[in-house]
Structure formats: C-alpha cells, structure tokens
Amino acid sequence: MRYLLSRTSLKLIGLIFSMLLFIGFFIASIALGKTAISLQTTYDAFFHFDESMTEHVIVRTSRLTRTVIAAVIGCSLALAGALMQALTRNPLAAPDIFGINAGALFFIVVAVTFFNVNSMVGYMWIAFVGAGVAAMLVYFLGSLGKDGLSPVKxxxxGAAISALFISFAQGLLVIDEQKIQTVLFWLAGSVAGRNMDMLLPVLPFIAGAIVLTLFLGKGINILLLGDDVAKGLGQKTVVIKVLMGIMVVFLAGGSVAVAGSIGFIGLIVPHMARGLVGSDYRWVIPYSALLGATLMIVADIGARFIIMPQDMPIGVMTAFMGVPFFIYIARRGLAKK
Known part of the structure; x- marks a missing residue:
C-alpha cells in the first residue's frame, strides 16, 4: 500500500503538523458559532475573565466544554476503529458498522425505560456492558459456519446486530413515549448541550484506554503478521486480542455514554492515518488519535452553521462525510482483503 510519509523524519513532521492543525481547529471551535467571538476576546476569556461579559461566559461555560468533549469523543472513536480494523483485519470495521455503538445505545434505552436510571455513572457502566455484549454477539455470529470468521461474514x-438493537430501541420508545425526550439525548448523537459533569465520570476509563492503546502499536504490528508468526515470535496473541477488545469497549461505550451514537469517525480516520504513514501501528495509533479529534471538531463546527440558529446533530455531519468514503472502500473491494 502506498502512503505519503515514508521516512521517520517525515512522519514526525506530519505528527507535529497534525497537532498544530488540531490546535487551530480547537481554537476555531471556541470562536465560531451563532455568537461570533474574536480571538482577542477568546484569549481574554481565559486569562482576563470578566463574568459580566456575555462572550466570556459563552467561551468558559459552553464553547470550551463542547470542544473538549468533541475532541475526546473523536479521538476515542478513531482509536476504537483502528483497533477493530487491526483485530478483525477488516478495513470496514468500526464501532458503528459492527453494532457496538448500537448495543451501548440499546442498553441505555432499556435502563432509562425500565429501571429509571438517571445518573451518568449508571449510563457509563450500562454503555460498557452493552458495547461488550454487542461485540461478543457480532464475533459469535461472524464465526458461525464451516469457514469460521471472515471479513464479509x-x-x-455487525449490520444485523446494529439493525436489531436500533429497532429494539425504537420499539421501546413507541411503548413508552414519555421517555422519548430523555432518550433522544443519545439517539441524536451530538456534543451540543453536553457538560463536563457528563464527561468526567467516563474520562478516567477513556483516558486510560487511550494511553494503553498508544503502547499497543508494536504488539499489533506483530499480530498483523499472522497468529502463527506472532506466536513463533513469543507473543501472547490471546492477551493482545483481549486487551484490544477491552479497549474498544471502553472507547466506544464511553463515547456513546457521553455523546450518543456517532458514526463513521471510526471508519474514516484509520484509513486516513494509514494513507499518511502506512500500516505501522506505532504511527497509525497517534495519527488516528489526532485526526479523529480534529475531524470531530470540524464536524461540530459545520453542524453549527448548516441550519443556524439551531444545531444539526453531529452524527448527521459525520454520516455526510463518511457514507461516500464507505462506498469508495466497498467499491474497491477492500473488504475482501
């Protein structure tokens, strides 16, 4: 596979550029919106805060929180997608494509509808369980038959489990219409209206998963050589695979608990990273983290302006970007490789 940055020095430069790009869009996200805020005012809001100024309050209480959450969710989903594509050796693998997001969402709907769960900590653990159950179901169904697990199966x-969980969630809402407004919070998939109180309970798990994933690059490279070769090199392949699966559950489940079901970030970003640095996961992982955070912020900025003054759900923006990319991959037949 051809990629742009072949030398280590170029990859380092690209990583620095990606970081600068992320910082640039992070600042733009704080400044842009229904209320335009200048860079000087944004700077003053952080270093010379005046609670009597509306713009300062908007920056501190709304824009900053929204941007931080978008960055964390984008990073998490991109890393989850990268891990899943390596684990399944399937370029179409992603938390939304394989039903993991839908599983987490369905379990939250069940908890809200039948058990009146209303705490963020409760949503978090339920999302983790839902993501884990969905992952196991997809793996089990994909392994049925004499040929065992295959990319197409x-x-x-994943598509079947995703459709099943989404249908069940919608069915529950029909039964109990009073819960619709509560559950729409997650069905829409958005970072608008979220606050740090929603992110903080999940953050230790997401941050821990991100950090551990950054150290899995070498092990994933060996795993991609094939199980027999990896075992011959002394790698405990089962341990690596289990760790990768747990990281996917924490990253995807935590993202759904905070922002709802947001698609295609986990699909698009790992391909972008591999297009830049190749298949070396020591580079794919940090690139995916930065590009995922940046792309989610860009999508959120776009969501503010499409139907201004209302915010479009960010899931619509990511789908708008992701569907053509999905079709492109499928038409090239990459899923068979």
Whole structure:
C-alpha cells in the first residue's frame, strides 16, 4: 500500500503538523458559532475573565466544554476503529458498522425505560456492558459456519446486530413515549448541550484506554503478521486480542455514554492515518488519535452553521462525510482483503 510519509523524519513532521492543525481547529471551535467571538476576546476569556461579559461566559461555560468533549469523543472513536480494523483485519470495521455503538445505545434505552436510571455513572457502566455484549454477539455470529470468521461474514453480522438493537430501541420508545425526550439525548448523537459533569465520570476509563492503546502499536504490528508468526515470535496473541477488545469497549461505550451514537469517525480516520504513514501501528495509533479529534471538531463546527440558529446533530455531519468514503472502500473491494 502506498502512503505519503515514508521516512521517520517525515512522519514526525506530519505528527507535529497534525497537532498544530488540531490546535487551530480547537481554537476555531471556541470562536465560531451563532455568537461570533474574536480571538482577542477568546484569549481574554481565559486569562482576563470578566463574568459580566456575555462572550466570556459563552467561551468558559459552553464553547470550551463542547470542544473538549468533541475532541475526546473523536479521538476515542478513531482509536476504537483502528483497533477493530487491526483485530478483525477488516478495513470496514468500526464501532458503528459492527453494532457496538448500537448495543451501548440499546442498553441505555432499556435502563432509562425500565429501571429509571438517571445518573451518568449508571449510563457509563450500562454503555460498557452493552458495547461488550454487542461485540461478543457480532464475533459469535461472524464465526458461525464451516469457514469460521471472515471479513464479509463479520460485516454482515455487525449490520444485523446494529439493525436489531436500533429497532429494539425504537420499539421501546413507541411503548413508552414519555421517555422519548430523555432518550433522544443519545439517539441524536451530538456534543451540543453536553457538560463536563457528563464527561468526567467516563474520562478516567477513556483516558486510560487511550494511553494503553498508544503502547499497543508494536504488539499489533506483530499480530498483523499472522497468529502463527506472532506466536513463533513469543507473543501472547490471546492477551493482545483481549486487551484490544477491552479497549474498544471502553472507547466506544464511553463515547456513546457521553455523546450518543456517532458514526463513521471510526471508519474514516484509520484509513486516513494509514494513507499518511502506512500500516505501522506505532504511527497509525497517534495519527488516528489526532485526526479523529480534529475531524470531530470540524464536524461540530459545520453542524453549527448548516441550519443556524439551531444545531444539526453531529452524527448527521459525520454520516455526510463518511457514507461516500464507505462506498469508495466497498467499491474497491477492500473488504475482501
């Protein structure tokens, strides 16, 4: 596979540029919106805060929180997608494609509808359980048959599980219409209206998963050589695979608990990273983290302006970007590789 940055020095430069790009869009996200805020005012809001100025309050209480959450969710989903594509050796793997997001969402709907769960900590653990159950179901269904697990079968299993959980969630809302407004919070998939109180309970798990994932690059490279070769090199392949699966559950489940079901970030970003640095996961992982955070922030900025003064759900923006990319991958037949 051809990629742009072949030398280590170029990859380092690209990583620095990606960081600067992320910082630039992070600042733009704080400044742009229904109320335009200048860079000087943004700076003053942080270093010379005046609670009597509306713009300062907007920056501190709304824009900053929204941007931080978008960055964390984008990073998490991108890393989850990168891990899943390596684990399944399937370029179409992503938390939304394989039903993991839908599983987390369905379990939250069940908890809200039948058990009146209303705490963020409760949503977090329920999302983790839902993501884990969905992942196991997809793996089980994709492994059925004499040929065992295959890229095509696991994609079909993921699509089936995703459709099943979404249908069940919608059915529960029909039964109990009073819960619709509460559950729409997650169905829409958005970072608007979220606050740090929603992120903080989940953050230790997401941050821990991100940090551990950054150290899995070498192990994933060996795993991609094939199980037999990896075992011959002394790698405990089962341990690596289990760790990767747990990280996916924490990253995807935590993202759904905070922002709802947001698609295609986990699909697009790992391909972008591999297009830049190749298949070396020591580089793919940090690039995916930065590019995922940046792309989510860009999508959120776009969501503010499409139907201003209302905010479009960010899931609509990511789908708008992701669907053509999904079709492109499928048409090239990459899923068969």
């Amino acid at each position: 696991i994609v079909l299993a």
